[in-house]
Amino acid sequence: MALASLAALVPVAAAQDSGTTKAMEREPGLPDDGREVAAARASVQAAAPDRAKSAADRTARVTPRTGTVSWRDSVAHGVANAGWLEDGVQLPATGTGFYTYNPATQSPPGGAERRWGHDRLVREIVDLGRWWARRHPNGPRLGVGDLSRPSGGPFHGPVVGHVSHQNGLDVDIRLVRADGSEAQVGASDYDRERTQQIVDRLVERGAELVLVGPSLRLTGPPGVVVTWPNHDDHLHVRFPKPAAD
């Protein structure tokens, strides 16, 4: 598929390097200075390469069956733009009130390697789905995009990648479509009122960051609900790193 037509399908900005076939979702992280990110990544990797490997081994052993969650206590290392995830939990492809989708194809389900998060994040998504299903029993369900890789770390493509989403605390959630379907959505065909309900719920649940596209007119506390380019078809949500991590 040509890059031009692909770019029209993906929910994120095409990489600034036009020579790449990937699209990268560029979001703020802490730190967001390139040198600081590099230094933080180096220190994370230097401190724990063996732990990262053993965490990956444990991840392989606990991959759950479809529709079930194998809960365990996770640890988020580093920051969203330079970190990794220890003992992550895989979000099922579907659950009460939600489905997952792969942003590279805009079709369900989300890839098995793209649905890993800190247990705090996965619990929030599962709870959000149940809350949504009670509120809107006739659907549509919430569309959940990428979380993190099985052990976190850099989230390059193929096709769609992220600068953040590295330590298991970030997730993308589709806007709600006005026509009630569960297809791809944009600023012109979304339901602002119902999407605002999701934003409000996320803020109430303690999300530290919700990025919303500039065309959406979604609101919330300054510094938490933040207008950000290339987010007119999904919310980027970040939960805070647990104090124990």
Ligand SMILES: [Zn+2]
């Ligand atoms: Zn995101």
